[in-house]
Amino acid sequence: MEQTQATAFVENCIHDAPAPCSRACPFGLDLRSFMKKIGRGRLSAAYREYRAAVVFPTVAAALCPRPCRESCQRCLLGDEPLDLEHLEEAVVRLAGGEAPDSFPIPEKQERVAVIGAGPAGLSAALCMAQKKYPVTVFERASGWGGNLRERADFETFDKDFAFQFSREQVEFRFGEEVRSLDALGDFTAVYIATGAGGEDFGLLSGWDSELFTVAREKTFMGGALCGMPLMESLAAGPELSRLMEGAIQTGRAVGGRKKSRCNSANLVPKGAKSAPAVVPADGIGYTKAEAKQEAARCFQCNCARCMEGCALLDKYHKAPEQMAMEIFADSGPHFLSSRTMTRETYSCNQCGWCKSACPEAVDLGGLFHLSRVSRVEEGIEPAALHDFWLRDLAFASNEAFLAASKDGENCRYAFFPGCQLPASLPEQTIAAFAALSKGENTGIILGCCGASAWWAGEQKLWEENTARLRAAWESLGKPVLVTACASCADMLSRFTPEIETVSVYELLLGQDDLKLTASFESAAIFDPCSARRDDGLRRAVRALARQSGTELSELPEAGRCCGWGGHIRTANSALYDHVVQQQIEQTDLPYIVYCANCREVFLEKGKPCRHILETAFGACDERFTISEKKANRLKVKASAMEMMGMEYPRVPHAAWENISLLVDAEVRREMESRLISDEDVKECIHVSEQENGRFTDGEGRYLASLTKKVLTYWVEYREENGAYRILDAYCHRMRFGEEAQP
Known part of the structure; x- marks a missing residue:
């Protein structure tokens, strides 16, 4: 990077x-x-x-x-x-x-002439004198102040001028008019500020309003002579002194006046209360x-919308510019890298909320994603943080993958439910496909949009998955993909815009024979973050929910990430829990969701919720384990193939497939939270027993390990009536090997 x-x-x-x-x-x-x-x-x-x-x-x-x-x-x-x-x-x-400040700066040798002792000339003269340049001010009038001398309160201003110049050595030549710049040959730089209609020495037409320069070398011009208002004329002094000093030292003025980055957006802080102005007693x-x-009435206006609304930015208390520099320093193999930003980099939900909240559309999620991609390219990515999800993607893209239509014909629509809906709601997925197939030759693509690879920064893997998906779409005649997952729809619209999509909820809304059953009497709609820009999808889901008889409420903040995004739970479990809890606490009402991931997250934390497909095709009260979700995907694949008259292929079983496990509820919870599947446990036991690579306490308890490409798994168990009672299971990133002893 x-x-x-x-x-x-x-x-x-x-x-x-x-x-x-x-x-x-x-x-x-x-x-x-x-x-x-x-x-x-x-x-x-x-x-x-x-x-x-x-x-x-x-x-x-x-x-x-x-x-x-x-x-x-x-x-x-x-x-x-x-x-x-x-x-x-x-x-x-x-x-x-x-008293005015006077800085102990060495005296300069280069002399500066200021023509005109009005506000503009005095401001420039004072600022150059403070830099310890010998300054001479020429004024044809008998004193300073320019047109301010005509004001009744000039005496007050006169005192201010005298006071501010009191600690600087400036020569004032009142009553002396400069008729030609050639008379100022002893001066290194000249500032012309002769007032409105004053002498411009034929240089006004070449005036640069940014640099105050004119065609003559090291000569500057400003103030009312150039049409500048009074306050702007005074304000030009500090900037002009910088430009003039640059010209003296380098021969040219550079840099112009800085442009403000400020935006006029509403910066009123949350919870701000009205307060009347204070009237002097x-x-x-x-x-x-x-x-x-x-x-104290000042709001101290400062845009912090992303930091106020993003749990990640709020936790680490870093402004975007600081975050960018630290990410750069931490994302490569150079000497600056200390790997201190790794956890922060992988704690971003990649939900896009910061960009949508920012008045300038600053995309910190894109910055974090670039860092992840850079880390993979440099070989310094923490592979363990995304290993589970990438293996899950591999399963969805291989064993569970399907791209088919009835009789192999081109089809108008192809159902693309994504990878998580078939895993969590297999019956509802099959029923939705059946409903879509009425009267239409609707094909189906079972696979993954590639979000897991994208979030991991695995650019090559993501490109391969996208190519696989595009090829499947083309093989079916380039149909309209019917999505059930907002993340899939978002990924497709962003990276494969040639693929037309429509949500299954919009199509179901038009089916007159669809029977809907209310999941709750009253509920709130939880919009997934990836549906933030999809108005049609959001409207369709609300219409289905209302048709079912549910009284709907809107959340204070819609389109926030449930916590699943970016797969941050493996990188920062505490932040993940915090994000989930924030969304749960938006309301006491149960949620109606239309994202399988949101459903999984909320049910795991005990928040009552139903997927909108459960109102149409029956409720599912079961939460499946990691292994059961894999089986569900294969079940959906088999059912879809059967519906299209296709024969489900025989799949070879692993050597440990028939091992029976006994897992109590507490151990099961630990395994699920650690993302350890039954297959991981079975393989660990099988390999350790085959290679005699297990520890024992001599009383029937065994400890086995299995080192895979990224993680090392450990399983503590005992044999029980031909099965294996699992006492504990965990994994880590450390690897170990055996060394021969002499």
Whole structure:
């Protein structure tokens, strides 16, 4: 993975970008920080921050039109915006006596000339003087201030100018008019700020509004002469000094004014309450206490929608940009990698919620997926985290795979129930296929969409699975695939758009003879995350549920991941449990689901739920084990072949197939949670007994191990009436071998 690949995912992220009010501010003042300091009573710190941004605090506080008020997020609640006028005035009045900063920087040799002592010229002169450049200001009038000298309150501004320049050495030449730039040959750089209608020396037509440059080398121009408003003229000082210094040092100005990444989206935090603006008790200005109270109304606007709504991002408390850099550093074999991000990388549900919630559509799920792919390519992926699911994919794509139609004819539709529905609801899957086959030559494809390989980052395996699926579709005459799984539909629409799809629920909705039975009197619809963008699918499921007689309720947050996505339970079981519990607690009502995975997750945790197909084809009260789910897939395959007049092929059995196991409920729960199947246990016992590779305590208890490609399995058991009583079973990633002893 290249750094640019990682950062490309988050380059539009607006977290920690300037708030909407700061974006509107001509000075770019960090109003979040400014308000926070006032709210904490740190007026001196607030004043220093304000002065650094506006250059002349008294002038800015008195004359700024404050366009920031229109962007205040308080307005979205119907409140008055933050009273910046009184807040700024209070900060200047209560803390403005603090002496200006003067930094111990070595004196520069390059001289700078400023033509014009109006607001624009004074701002640039002060900022360059603070960098310790010798500055000379030429002004044809008798004093500074430009058109501000005409104001009745100029005396106040005059004091501000004098105070801010009090610690810098600047030469002012009042009453001296520059008639030709050739007269300034002793100066390295020149800034022309002669005011509206002032002398431009024939250079205005070539003015660059981003760089303030003109056609003459190391000569800059700005202020009212260029049509800039008063506040923008003052605000240009700090940026202009940076550009001018760059030109002095390198011969050219580069970089222009920075663009704000801020978005004007609604940034009102959840649970925000209305609060009236604070009115000064004396009707004139805030006291310190009043300023603190008014500043406390600030929302501290900062986009954190993904972090607030995603359990993964909330757990690790990392902003997207930080996450991107850490993922880059951890996803390759280079020296930066410390593998500290592995668990986080594989803790993403890959549900796409962060992207849908982000006003800029920043796709952190895509970033995590890229990291998984990169790890596989570099050979540093934690294979154990996805081993079970990839073996399950292999079974669904081989022994349980089927692509067929009646009499081998091309068909208009082909039922594609996915890999998990036949495993969890075999009878309902067969019944749905039968219903679809009425009056139509409907084919069937039993297999997997490849989500397991995609989530694992196994790009090659995913491509092979997609090619297999496409070939099966073509062999049936390129029919419309009838999906029962939202994840399958989503994967097909994203990666094989040439394959037309429709949900089985939309087709069942049009069958007049379909008899529906309410699963619950009242229930909530739980939309899977992969159905978030499929309006037709969501409408059809709701229509079927209502036709069954169920009173439906909507969840506060629809389209959230149940926890299954990304197969995070093997990478981060605690986070998985947290995600599942979050979704369970959205309501006390039982759920109607239309994703087999959601059904499995909720039933495992004790949440009452039914699949929508159970309202049409009968309820299933049984939860199947891993091994039973495999058998169910083969059962569905056999039934589908029988319905189409095909003969089910004989399948060779494994040598350990006939081993009988005795497993009590508690051990069974442990095996299922550890994703250990009966076949794993049987193979372990068989191999250990064949190779005499088991331990014994001498009292009839045995401990056997089996090392497979990725995992090592251990089974503790005893023999009991020709069967094997399983006492414990577990697996791990460690491998061991035997060494010959001398």
